[in-house]
Amino acid sequence: MPSPRRNAEVRALGALGVSASSSSSPSSPAHGGGGGGRFEFQSLLSSRAPGGEPPAGARLRVSDSPVHRRGSFPLAGAAPAQAPPPPLPEEGRLDLNPSFLAIALRSLLAIDLWLSKKLGVCAGESSSWGSVRPLMKLLEISGHGIPWLLGTLYCLSRSDSWAGREVLMNLLFALLLDLLLVSLLKGLVRRRRPAHNQMDMFVTLSVDKYSFPSGHATRAALVSRFILNHLVLAIPLRVLVVLWAFILGLSRVMLGRHNVTDVACGFFLGYLQYSVVDYCWLSPHNAPVLFVLWSQQ
Numbered sequence: 001m002p003s004p005r006r007n008a009e010v011r012a013l014g015a016l017g018v019s020a021s022s023s024s025s026p027s028s029p030a031h032g033g034g035g036g037g038r039f040e041f042q043s044l045l046s047s048r049a050p051g052g053e054p055p056a057g058a059r060l061r062v063s064d065s066p067v068h069r070r071g072s073f074p075l076a077g078a079a080p081a082q083a084p085p086p087p088l089p090e091e092g093r094l095d096l097n098p099s100f101l102a103i104a105l106r107s108l109l110a111i112d113l114w115l116s117k118k119l120g121v122c123a124g125e126s127s128s129w130g131s132v133r134p135l136m137k138l139l140e141i142s143g144h145g146i147p148w149l150l151g152t153l154y155c156l157s158r159s160d161s162w163a164g165r166e167v168l169m170n171l172l173f174a175l176l177l178d179l180l181l182v183s184l185l186k187g188l189v190r191r192r193r194p195a196h197n198q199m200d201m202f203v204t205l206s207v208d209k210y211s212f213p214s215g216h217a218t219r220a221a222l223v224s225r226f227i228l229n230h231l232v233l234a235i236p237l238r239v240l241v242v243l244w245a246f247i248l249g250l251s252r253v254m255l256g257r258h259n260v261t262d263v264a265c266g267f268f269l270g271y272l273q274y275s276v277v278d279y280c281w282l283s284p285h286n287a288p289v290l291f292v293l294w295s296q297q
């Protein structure tokens, strides 16, 4: 008879489409992640340290084991039951927290994929909102790295005030930092773009085959925060800047380029990046070489 707690675990895993096999041979494909969902179940009930011993905090109590349960209800002719072992100390009991965290993450990921597919209404010409796709692609170019880099360089070359040069120099630094960080993260995480995405983007880097985090979302958050802090704009224009960033992020999911979490984390990262740029703010005092070099162009 499985314990109620064990039943609850199996039900929770079942809800996630995870197999509830209890075979735990270390050489079986299920062991060590080979079997996808089965691995989750293994880690929940029989996580083992490399030496074969269960790690502390991940052991089943002896009283829960099938062997012991057989001993509790001896069949006719079976050896008499042994005396029950003393209860294990607290740290020897089954610790479910790590696996529940894994379940929570898996659920979040499942919701992310489901929602992203639902929102990907402009992913192709034949999608339900396929007619809006050209507009979304225009929005895509408005948040692309190349127009922002070229635009900043152009304005720098035309700027005739030190204050203007300082702001633009820092914007250039912010855009380059963003490209570097996003490329690094994409290369590290290597999350594939959604299956429904058509890879027809304007100029991409090799890491742009990956989707986490969204470079457009990081740029949108970074640039809009930068503009709001360093440009004196009327309220309607400030609202427009925020709207542009938000719609650009949404359009990444609608175009099928990203999952929702790529964009949400992209916004968060871009927001943080601005704080870094603000902290390291380049000025003629702390980076005189840059400004002298530029003024000699």
Ligand SMILES: CC(C)=CCC/C(C)=C/COP(=O)(O)O
Residues within 6 Å of the ligand: 144, 145, 146, 179, 201, 202, 203, 204, 205, 208, 210, 211, 213, 214, 215, 216, 217, 252, 257
């Ligand atoms: C080639 C240069 C300078 C930048 C690439 C910009 C780009 C294509 C980013 C990818 O954005 P998503 O991650 O939002 O798809």
